Each structure stands twice: as structure tokens, then as C-alpha cells.
Amino acid sequence: MNRSVVVHALPELTDPEAKEIVISDIHGNLAVYQQLLKKCRYRHGVDRLILAGDLVEKGPENLALLRFVMEQVRTGNVWCLMGNCDFTAKNVLFSYRLQFLRSVITSRQSLIMEMAEALGIDPAGMEMDEFCHRIRQAFLPELQFLADLPHVLVSPDRIYAHAAIMDEEHFGSDFREVMTTPFFLHTDKRFSKPVVVGHMPVSEYRNRVIDFSPVFDPARNIWSIDGGNVVKRSGQLNAVIFQGRNVTTVSADDLEQAVVLKDTDPGVQIPFAMSWNHRDISVLDHAGEQSLVHSDWLRRSFWVPDAFVQSGSVSEYTNYRMPAQAGERVSVVLRCQDQVLVKHNSVLGWMEAEALALPESEDNDTEQEPAGM
Structure with missing residues (x-):
């Protein structure tokens, strides 16, 4: 398999x-993606939309999302x-690393399993070569x-990659570098x-206040922009909008909303967080x-x-107390006795339940781990 980095150049925006x-x-x-596009006031055919990888896998509507994006393109x-x-x-497509493929598609919500379910086939009872052949026959365009x-997009103003680039001239020697390099912000790369x-x-870059x-x-x-959508219960889908010299950010999630009933001011805090x-x-x-x-990482009990x-393990926990004003809306992440873990302006923190007008349904699940990150 050719492992070179595929690069596409984008024309200058003239409008x-x-x-x-x-x-x-x-x-x-798909639902949160469509919600985010509306919040961005996206104008199809006028604005340039760049989707920086991981379109599918782990979420609830992989095939529908893929077909929606294909039509947008x-x-x-x-x-x-x-x-x-x-x-x-x-x-x-290439019947490549089939045992790995089997382990992936049977351990998480998967595009390939959605395709298999549409065909009424189960990889558990088939040889993977035959399974892939059946999927290719039915879903070759997708x-x-x-x-x-491509692995890298280059515009006159910016460079886009899923995870990283190694340098500005060659970007990387192997596509794996630009798709999987972790903690890009912690490297010594400068551009x-x-x-x-x-x-x-x-949120993995924060150890005091969890901010998405x-x-x-x-x-x-x-710019690092992955808000932990799907892979974290409190995550969100982020958009960064460039227009001339102006840069704005917008986010969307599918969490339930609560209204703040009274002003809350926790005062001086020494917050910490577990990533x-x-x-x-x-x-x-x-x-x-x-x-x-x-x-051991925080050096504290x-x-x-x-x-x-x-x-x-303890994941996505913070002791941060959320300040808020009456009338504001917060996203409800987890209820724990008389305390509620909420997200407000992309930040995670705790509030007293009595300070909120909570939705009727309760959800006591902890956050999901970002598997395969």
C-alpha cells in the first residue's frame, strides 16, 4: 500500500x-453536525466548508452522515x-488487516457494521474476505x-490535517503521521x-479546568479543534470560522439543557481535573x-x-465549581445526589441541583472513554 501523504491545494476565496x-x-x-451548521450560519455553495477527518465511526448515524457529506461535496x-x-x-476495499478490522467493527458503533446490517449479514459467521466482498459490492461509492x-489540505492562508504535520514543505513521510500523531500541541513543531x-x-490538554x-x-x-464529540459524554462538535482577519468559534452538542435559577459564585477555587x-x-x-x-499524575489524593x-481509573472528573447567572442555560452531563455536573460555555463544572431547573429525565451514566483516540 502506498503510504505517502496525499495533499490537495485549495484555491483562494475570492468572495x-x-x-x-x-x-x-x-x-x-449527523444531528449535531446539522445543528452546528445552522449555528455557523453556513451558506452552502458560498462558504468553504472543511471537514478535518473522522467523519464516521463511533456515532449513531455513520452511513447517513457519510451520504449527507458526499452530497455536500x-x-x-x-x-x-x-x-x-x-x-x-x-x-x-483492499481486504487489509482483516483481523484488526473485525476487532474494530465489532467493538464499537461502526460504519461498516451499519452497512452489514443493511445487507443482513454478520461478520461473526463469515470469513472476513467474503464479508468485505459483500460490503464492497453494495457500498463501493461510499x-x-x-x-x-487526501491527508492534507493547503489553502493560501492555512494548512489542514487530521492530527498533525511534520513540516510545512513535505508534511510527513507516512500518512500515519498526519492521521494519528497524538498531542500535537505538545510537540516542538512551529509553523x-x-x-x-x-x-x-x-480537553486532554487541560489539567485544571476541563474545557472543550x-x-x-x-x-x-x-489550532487544535476536536471537542470530543461522541467520544466524550460531555464533548461537543466545534467549528472554527475564518473570515478575513476575524476568527470565531461555535459549538453544538446533544446534551439536555437546564436553566439556572439563581446566581452562583463559588468564590476562590483551586481546581484540578483528571483527563x-x-x-x-x-x-x-x-x-x-x-x-x-x-x-500519581496530579500528586494528590x-x-x-x-x-x-x-x-x-477516574476519567473526565473535575472539582471545579461552576459560576453562573440566573436565566443562563447549561448542559446537563451527570446528576450525582444533590450535585449536577454541567457544561457552560464549553467548560465542565459542578452546581447545586437546587440552583437549576432540571429536565425530567435522569441520566447517571459516566462519560465515555475516547476509544481509539
């Missing part, structure tokens, strides 16, 4: 009113990149669309032209519905609700 909108890591979440100024999750299309996506990437949820909004590092000239990549803990004690745990403790 001064046109926006360049960048979204990454949709992960088959056919009829408008829409450009897509290949993400590591989109690569499953190549696994099927698979080919994903397999033909003269802005580089925009997804892949790594931006896009991150811009001016010293490195890098998925630094989730290991040891349990020291237990009382009621809480556990005393120790994190703390009490945490049992809902966050799973198999020697």
Missing part, C-alpha cells in the same frame, strides 16, 4: 463575504480530509469516497502558516457513595463520586 468553516471529528453524529464548496477512523473504508480523501488539526480532544473549546497556540501557530490519558488512580478508602483515590471510578 470577501465568504467564510472558511472548519469542523473535525463528526464521528457519525458534490454540490458545494466542501472539502474533506481522511481521519484514522475513516481508514476502515480502505481496510474493506467506500471509495472515504478511501480517496509560519496556521495549521488546523483535530484528532486529539482538546478550540485551542490556539500562537507560539506554534497551531482520559492520565486517568490511573489507586483507591485508598470508601465511604457512602464516594471513594478516596490517589493520582481526593474524594470522588463512585460513578467516576472504573477499573482503577
Whole structure:
């Protein structure tokens, strides 16, 4: 298999009113994607839309999302990149790493399994070669669309990749570098032209307050924009909008909403947060519905609700108390006795339940781990 990095050049936007909108890591979440486009006031055929990889996998409507995007590309100024999750299309097309493919599609919500269900076939009872052949016969246009996506897009003003680039001239020697490099913001790479990437949820860069909004590092000239949509329960789908010299960000999620009933001001805080990549803990004690745990990464011990403790790990937990004003709306993430974990302006924090007008339904699930990140 040719492992070179495929690069497409984008023409200059000639309409001064046109926006360049960048979204990454949709992960088959069609409803939230459509919601975000409306919030961006996206004008199909006028604005340039760039989807920076991981269109599919893990979300609820992978096939529907893919077909929606294919129609957008056919009829408008829409450009897509290949993400590591989109690569499953190549696994099927070329019968490549079939045992790995089997493990992936049977362990998560998957585009390929949605295709199989539409055909009424099950990989569990078939040889993978035959399974891939059947999928190719029925869904060749969709698979080919994903397999033909470039790895890097270059406009006169910016460079786009799913996860990273190695340099501004050659971008990388292997497509895996630009699709899977983790923690791009923690590398020593610096660029003269802005580089925009997804892949790594931006919350993984925070260890005090969990914030899902896009991150811009001016010293490195890098935008990291993956808001953890689908892979994190409290995540969101982010868009960064470039228009001339102006840059704005917009987000959308599918969490339930609550109205703040009274002003809350937690005062001075010393917040901390546990990210998925630094989730290991040891349990020291237990009382009621809480556990005393120790994190070597944070170098501290703390009490945490049992809902966050799973198999020697605590993920996406913060002690941050959310300030808010009466009348504002917050997203409800988790209810825990008389406390509610909420998201407000992309930031995660706790509020008293009595300070909120909560929706009727309750959801006590903890956040999902960003599998395959």
C-alpha cells in the first residue's frame, strides 16, 4: 500500500463575504453536525466548508452522515480530509488487516457494521474476505469516497490535517503521521502558516479546568479543534470560522439543557481535573457513595463520586465549581445526589441541583472513554 501523504491545494476565496468553516471529528453524529451548521450560519455553495477527518465511526448515524457529506461535496464548496477512523473504508476495499478490522467493527458503533446490517449479514459467521466482498459490492461509492480523501489540505492562508504535520514543505513521510500523531500541541513543531488539526480532544490538554473549546497556540501557530464529540459524554462538535482577519468559534452538542435559577459564585477555587490519558488512580478508602483515590499524575489524593471510578481509573472528573447567572442555560452531563455536573460555555463544572431547573429525565451514566483516540 502506498503510504505517502496525499495533499490537495485549495484555491483562494475570492468572495470577501465568504467564510472558511472548519469542523473535525463528526464521528457519525449527523444531528449535531446539522445543528452546528445552522449555528455557523453556513451558506452552502458560498462558504468553504472543511471537514478535518473522522467523519464516521463511533456515532449513531455513520452511513447517513457519510451520504449527507458526499452530497455536500458534490454540490458545494466542501472539502474533506481522511481521519484514522475513516481508514476502515480502505481496510474493506483492499481486504487489509482483516483481523484488526473485525476487532474494530465489532467493538464499537461502526460504519461498516451499519452497512452489514443493511445487507443482513454478520461478520461473526463469515470469513472476513467474503464479508468485505459483500460490503464492497453494495457500498463501493461510499467506500471509495472515504478511501480517496487526501491527508492534507493547503489553502493560501492555512494548512489542514487530521492530527498533525511534520513540516510545512513535505508534511510527513507516512500518512500515519498526519492521521494519528497524538498531542500535537505538545510537540516542538512551529509553523509560519496556521495549521488546523483535530484528532486529539482538546480537553486532554487541560489539567485544571476541563474545557472543550478550540485551542490556539500562537507560539506554534497551531489550532487544535476536536471537542470530543461522541467520544466524550460531555464533548461537543466545534467549528472554527475564518473570515478575513476575524476568527470565531461555535459549538453544538446533544446534551439536555437546564436553566439556572439563581446566581452562583463559588468564590476562590483551586481546581484540578483528571483527563482520559492520565486517568490511573489507586483507591485508598470508601465511604457512602464516594471513594478516596490517589493520582500519581496530579500528586494528590481526593474524594470522588463512585460513578467516576472504573477499573482503577477516574476519567473526565473535575472539582471545579461552576459560576453562573440566573436565566443562563447549561448542559446537563451527570446528576450525582444533590450535585449536577454541567457544561457552560464549553467548560465542565459542578452546581447545586437546587440552583437549576432540571429536565425530567435522569441520566447517571459516566462519560465515555475516547476509544481509539
